[in-house]
Amino acid sequence: MSPGQTSLAFRENxxxxxxxxxxxxxxxxxxxxxxxxxxxxxxxxxxxxxxRDRASAIREDVLSNLPMYVERFVASxxxxxxxxxxxxxxxxxxxxxRKILAGRGARRIVKGKSMVSEEVDLNSRxxxxxxxxxxxxxxxxxIQMEGETPSHIIVPAIHKNRRQVGRxxxxxxxxxxxxxxxxxxxxxxxxLREKFLSADAGISGANFAAADTGSLVLxxxxxxxxxxxxxxxxxxxxxxxxxxxxxxTDLPAFIRLLPRSAxxxxxxxxxxxxxxxxxxxxxxxxxxxxxxxxxxxxxxxLAGESxxxxxxxxxxxxxxxxxxxxxxxxxxxxxxxxxxxxxxxTTLLTGMKESHPLVDASTLCGACVDVCPVRVPLVDLILxxxxxxxxxxxxxxAERRGMEAFGKVAAxxxxxxxxxxxxxxFWPVVRALGxxxxxxxxxxxAKTPLRRRLP
Amino acid sequence: xxxxxxxxxxLENAAxxxxxxxxxxxxxxxLSALGRVVAIDSPVYCPxxxxxxxxxxxxxxxxxxxxxxxxxxxxxxxxxxxxxxxLVCSSEGGRAVQAGLxxxxxxxxxxxxxxxxxxxxxxxxxxxxxxxNLTLVTGPSRTxxxxxxxxxxxxxxxRLDIILV
Numbered sequence: 001m002s003p004g005q006t007s008l009a010f011r012e013n014x015x016x017x018x019x020x021x022x023x024x025x026x027x028x029x030x031x032x033x034x035x036x037x038x039x040x041x042x043x044x045x046x047x048x049x050x051x052r053d054r055a056s057a058i059r060e061d062v063l064s065n066l067p068m069y070v071e072r073f074v075a076s077x078x079x080x081x082x083x084x085x086x087x088x089x090x091x092x093x094x095x096x097x098r099k100i101l102a103g104r105g106a107r108r109i110v111k112g113k114s115m116v117s118e119e120v121d122l123n124s125r126x127x128x129x130x131x132x133x134x135x136x137x138x139x140x141x142x143i144q145m146e147g148e149t150p151s152h153i154i155v156p157a158i159h160k161n162r163r164q165v166g167r168x169x170x171x172x173x174x175x176x177x178x179x180x181x182x183x184x185x186x187x188x189x190x191x192l193r194e195k196f197l198s199a200d201a202g203i204s205g206a207n208f209a210a211a212d213t214g215s216l217v218l219x220x221x222x223x224x225x226x227x228x229x230x231x232x233x234x235x236x237x238x239x240x241x242x243x244x245x246x247x248x249t250d251l252p253a254f255i256r257l258l259p260r261s262a263x264x265x266x267x268x269x270x271x272x273x274x275x276x277x278x279x280x281x282x283x284x285x286x287x288x289x290x291x292x293x294x295x296x297x298x299x300x301x302l303a304g305e306s307x308x309x310x311x312x313x314x315x316x317x318x319x320x321x322x323x324x325x326x327x328x329x330x331x332x333x334x335x336x337x338x339x340x341x342x343x344x345x346t347t348l349l350t351g352m353k354e355s356h357p358l359v360d361a362s363t364l365c366g367a368c369v370d371v372c373p374v375r376v377p378l379v380d381l382i383l384x385x386x387x388x389x390x391x392x393x394x395x396x397x398a399e400r401r402g403m404e405a406f407g408k409v410a411a412x413x414x415x416x417x418x419x420x421x422x423x424x425x426f427w428p429v430v431r432a433l434g435x436x437x438x439x440x441x442x443x444x445x446a447k448t449p450l451r452r453r454l455p
Numbered sequence: 456x457x458x459x460x461x462x463x464x465x466l467e468n469a470a471x472x473x474x475x476x477x478x479x480x481x482x483x484x485x486l487s488a489l490g491r492v493v494a495i496d497s498p499v500y501c502p503x504x505x506x507x508x509x510x511x512x513x514x515x516x517x518x519x520x521x522x523x524x525x526x527x528x529x530x531x532x533x534x535x536x537x538x539x540x541x542l543v544c545s546s547e548g549g550r551a552v553q554a555g556l557x558x559x560x561x562x563x564x565x566x567x568x569x570x571x572x573x574x575x576x577x578x579x580x581x582x583x584x585x586x587x588n589l590t591l592v593t594g595p596s597r598t599x600x601x602x603x604x605x606x607x608x609x610x611x612x613x614r615l616d617i618i619l620v
Contacts, residue, residue: 026602033603138609139600155600162602185598185606192610197523213585223556223596223611230553230588248582252574255539263599267539269472269611271591278587284546284553285587 007355013332037264059311077214080276090120106200113137114205136224151330202228235286257373261315318368340368356394468540472594500525522554534569546588
């Protein structure tokens with residue numbers, strides 16, 4: 001996304017995206033691969049539906065008792081030696097983190113992938129304070145170098161092909177051009193290793209937070225998340241409050257579902273369970289651990305009709321199967337979270353006024369609901385937001401009048417029949433005026449409508 | 456699950472995640488397995504704390520003083536999980552979990568009696584009072600961030616060998 005693009009420009013963004021052959025090829029290749037990998041990963045899993053039910057029930061319990069679980073987490077994380085901060089909004093979270101870092105003279109920051117940190121736009125605030133913030137997840141490293149934002153919540157540089165990455169590394173790092181992902185990965189390993197070892201602080205997100213032990217849980221593959229959370233003397237974790245799970249004993253269900261849904265792996269290379277900072281006698285862990293719990297609208301969402309979106313565990317499966325996302329990619333959505341879950345979260349978090357074109361970015365085909373590991377009813381949520389859009393006056397007046405008129409016509413067999421005859425009669429005119437585009441894409445009205453062919 | 460099946464399933468699943476797997480029955484076999492797995496001229500970090508580590512530490516000609524300067528870490532880990540072919544590294548007892556992260560080659564020694572059948576068994580055992588750091592390790596470090604093409608060895612080890620004793 002180039003700076004300045006917003007969710008309000010969704011329609012314009014899609015037009016540009018559809019004209020970008022490199023983007024479309026990258027998206028098609030990536031989302032097809034995701035689909036195959038996910039299906040292969042789940043094929044040998046017995047009792048998948050029961051597993052989804054269990055994970056869904058855990059998330060449902062967390063939402064129904066969220067304040068209690070958050071309080072419990074705060075108490076147990078504090079007992080384990082972490083300093084827990086509560087941030088009501090993005091600006092507060094940014095300021096808390098800036099103060100923690102500045103107070104300890106931290107200048108060089110290494111960062112693991114965190115969508116919540118993208119949501120609050122953390123990096124720009126820290127950079128404005130004179131800090132060097134290096135994204136260390138390979139995908140994030142690539143897009144940070146390019147000055148872009150993530151276009152997928154799991155694979156941030158999904159929109160880029162290997163040649164684009166090779167040229168970027170050659171330009172910025174002064175290395176010989178290569179389009180071999182293995183070679184490019186080694187280049188990043190070398191460049192980032194020194195950053196890890198010399199960093200003053202690490203910033204990470206968290207996939208889950210276990211309320212009863214105050215543990216943070218991170219699912220990672222590259223090892224950068226482990227570096228960020230154990231090598232520098234200071235670790236700051238930022239997560240939104242709905243990431244709670246009651247206990248570590250609830251984790252197996254999510255280990256079985258999240259990596260399979262996200263990347264088609266039976267488990268990620270690393271699952272880190274971090275409980276407090278380094279203690280007496282320990283040789284592992286940051287000396288100081290700060291946990292920033294972000295609300296940023298979650299409590300309000302929880303009280304409303306779209307609360308079920310907070311069950312989401314950020315696997316990205318819904319975007320990989322979404323016909324709209326697959327065609328236009330993540331940047332068109334104009335904010336942090338793309339795809340079906342992104343339509344809902346963006347509208348709720350940034351407000352209908354800032355995002356109403358997004359609620360149309362779905363065919364309501366339900367592919368997202370079929371793959372969601374925790375049974376978030378995405379289609380119902382999107383329909384609910386469409387109703388809200390109309391209610392709050394953001395629907396185009398012409399669209400509204402058109403739908404009202406159609407409603408009247410469709411409710412009357414006589415009017416509907418007249419409409420069908422008119423459509424047939426005017427079809428040659430429409431085709432002549434609309435040209436090849438219309439004739440090629442729009443099916444001609446049937447000579448005898450279906451309802452008159454049925455007994 | 457019987458002990459033998461548990462061990463077999465663990466190694467099978469670890470191999471699927473691209474770990475090198477070896478099964479030995481005594482210290483003598485462990486030493487010869489290490490001789491095959493670890494390059495002779497590599498600087499090796501071995502904590503030399505557990506009984507098995509003490510038994511093997513002296514065979515490496517080049518010893519690294521700590522894990523940041525080592526090419527290989529050889530260590531006994533906390534345990535393993537058969538269901539997923541996963542190693543468990545723990546900070547309990549003053550262990551440096553990052554010793555198995557920084558060097559390019561991680562050689563993990565696992566005692567057969569330390570294998571849990573399932574993820575549920577493992578988390579039920581540790582959920583009461585987890586140590587500062589528990590890391591589940593399944594295969595070497597990897598990424599698919601460029602065109603979803605698998606590349607092994609990003610920031611963590613590019614090679615993981617497991618020796619079951």
